[in-house]
Amino acid sequence: DIRIDFTSYYHGDNLPFDGPGGILAHAFFPKTHRQGDIHFDYDESWTLGNHMGTDLLQVAAHEFGHVLGLQHSRKPKTIMYEYYSFF
Numbered sequence: 001d002i003r004i005d006f007t008s009y010y011h012g013d014n015l016p017f018d019g020p021g022g023i024l025a026h027a028f029f030p031k032t033h034r035q036g037d038i039h040f041d042y043d044e045s046w047t048l049g050n051h052m053g054t055d056l057l058q059v060a061a062h063e064f065g066h067v068l069g070l071q072h073s074r075k076p077k078t079i080m081y082e083y084y085s086f087f
Helices: 056-067
Strands: 003-007 025-027 037-041
Touching: 025 056, 037 056
Parallel strands: 003 037
Antiparallel strands: 025 037
16 A cells, blocks of 8 residues: 655654755665555645646656655656756
8 A cells, every 4th residue: 555645743653854945855665664655745746748837747746756665866857856946
């Protein structure tokens, strides 16, 4: 199962969010204690398909990659790159 939640600051997993900017979301890899959990920072300015905020679909695709077991890529402009950049 994959569980998706929008939450703020401390939310029970020892990986607190920091408000707008900074940490956008996190997900848990397979075979971990919270496998399948994806948490999005509620305080972000989420958008769909534009650069005026943080693109929810782009970040969600990245986090789904983690839930499926994918690590970060070192290649910029890829969905699994460690740092968010709208493309």
